[in-house]
Amino acid sequence: MTCYEEILKMTREREPLVQCITNFVTVNDCANIILAAGGTPAMSHVKEEAAEAVQKADALVCNMGAIEDTEAMILAGKEANRLGIPVILDPVAAGGTSLRRTTAKQLLEEVHFAVIRGNASEIRSLAGENVTGRGVDVSALDAVTEEKLPEAVKTVELLARRLKSVIAVSGKTDIVSDGDRTVLIRNGCATMSRITGSGCMVTSLIGVFCGASPKRPFEAAAAGLAVMGIAGETAESLRLSKGTGNATFRNDLIDAVFNFTENQLTEEIKIEVYRE
Amino acid sequence: MTCYEEILKMTREREPLVQCITNFVTVNDCANIILAAGGTPAMSHVKEEAAEAVQKADALVCNMGAIEDTEAMILAGKEANRLGIPVILDPVAAGGTSLRRTTAKQLLEEVHFAVIRGNASEIRSLAGENVTGRGVDVSALDAVTEEKLPEAVKTVELLARRLKSVIAVSGKTDIVSDGDRTVLIRNGCATMSRITGSGCMVTSLIGVFCGASPKRPFEAAAAGLAVMGIAGETAESLRLSKGTGNATFRNDLIDAVFNFTENQLTEEIKIEVYRE
């Protein structure tokens, strides 16, 4: 059994409680994908109970789409740090506005994140590079092509070392690094960028897997990206055979996570060790 | 025609307007299940118009998942009480944090609820018992087994008498009591706990049925639990035959409410009179 299969198995045994402070656009999808994976979602986002609520959680997800709840993220994040509960950051549209640049900086200063999962524009922005992101999507200029891969990996590895966090970049080629080890994952499909919430959902999955296996954030992040990518491939194949569109694709993707087998992960993961 | 069939028939004739002050996680599902049942949803949650908006409503649903809107619930609830419009409470995660314990207490003091629908942990918390709930789900310790049923019914009946409310506990065996009469309903399926919003949706259904038949909150609560449970059974049978997961299950469940027949309720309800 690979470490990824083990994480899936432990998720189903432990049913980790994942506290999410997340945005109103995709909150329902995030809760349902957590349930699909075998976790238990808790979506309270009010600062008055943030620190108390996180005490029962196995992981905390802070999604910067809920930028109005930054204070709740900091309160819950500090308490989670104190208790050794892994905290996962989704820096939604981090470089998009000055408010988001400031907020991202503040979150990184106040809270230690076990994993940070973003697209290439968001991660480049956290690394202090100039980005060209438009809205919540990666820009064409920032997208990681095969040609730009070595440079992108370098940025990710440096950021991982500086923040002592696992950095996970999702895109056509996903990059996961803790600064020492780096893997690339090449699962997924184009329709994932035609639904809202692909990014938020994969971060939620990483939250579930970190909750199940808190000592292995690197493996949990890789497992999250792989399960999401493979589920996307399953849903894409259904979309093409049924002639459906992005709404049904979203449901099929969550269904694919619900029906995911440990065996399937080992058989379908397209993972490459970049640095051991 | 049974009283439950009558309530369904009246719902479709009257298209009751149900004002919901509810949480952002499941608000879309709640609106769609109200429409599926034949009602009309209104989801405004701002305190500045809460009391005025409820004046046109046939029922008001207060969902404590929207804990930031407690003031709107109280304003709307008091106005609904004044006008004789039934108010339904969903005490989401009532015992989960000190904020929620305080809020639940305040709501019960300020507003009279025709029906309160929660899981066993939430209802036990309202009854002043120590609970072990984790997040929004019932805890294994609080869940109502056949063995614990007499004790659970006693708690429900006492609370119903004390609050002069119909108390509805959903779970594997649902309990509905107004303090004098008590029924048990045994419809439903396991996948209902693998989607977010099962609880919020059944409370919304009870809201629709109370709006259609405001003088019969006991029967409306039982009808809501029965329709939800039977719709869950329909969706579960589709899930098993299609090999789908929890996302499609959610849609099939709402669809099943949309296509519900009065006849189906009488044929498929598994109801037992516990105390007449």
Next chain:
Amino acid sequence: MTCYEEILKMTREREPLVQCITNFVTVNDCANIILAAGGTPAMSHVKEEAAEAVQKADALVCNMGAIEDTEAMILAGKEANRLGIPVILDPVAAGGTSLRRTTAKQLLEEVHFAVIRGNASEIRSLAGENVTGRGVDVSALDAVTEEKLPEAVKTVELLARRLKSVIAVSGKTDIVSDGDRTVLIRNGCATMSRITGSGCMVTSLIGVFCGASPKRPFEAAAAGLAVMGIAGETAESLRLSKGTGNATFRNDLIDAVFNFTENQLTEEIKIEVYRE
């Protein structure tokens, strides 16, 4: 190629970024229908970044369902006006409460809207007429029947001239007018009023099309209503053949927008020129 086909073609080429300040009930559906149409959604609703965020957008949608975000709408709307970015208003439940009447008035005073899309009750309220709307739905009294059509068109044309906006009324017969030109569109189906968000979604589509073709708001509004209506017809035909309900209908409708062809628009649009 008709102007409507052109707008569809340009949408897919330009992938317009549509900033939406919209309500929490249907925000996920709005984002997904924008993606289905070929646009890119950005759903930030906080006033602290509203004006900055809109600078990158091709269109701004202000949905009065998010009545708590009126200030953000005004800040973003003024900036969009300054930059020549089209702004679209959805006056949700405009006549429903005094708060909404005041808010609608304020929005119309502070921001110029390229297009305003509402139901007959909402548009009548903006025109200063007494309305009988209940919640977010058009009232039976306000609904535009064939008999009342001439009077309704007159109201729409006068309002369009007064506000220098394209006014789009959706209903069994849709009316679109810029004050000089008026068209009627008769696509759609009854089940569209059995899901939440039909109105919000068609306004989002109009936003995408305005973003793709900012100089032609009249044609963009008509294209939005036509695409939504035809997609509704496709979904209705699937619902009847599959025996599904309103939840699957919602997904099929968004899927139909995803799979929409330029050719289909020309073949299936039921449009009538009322005034050239």
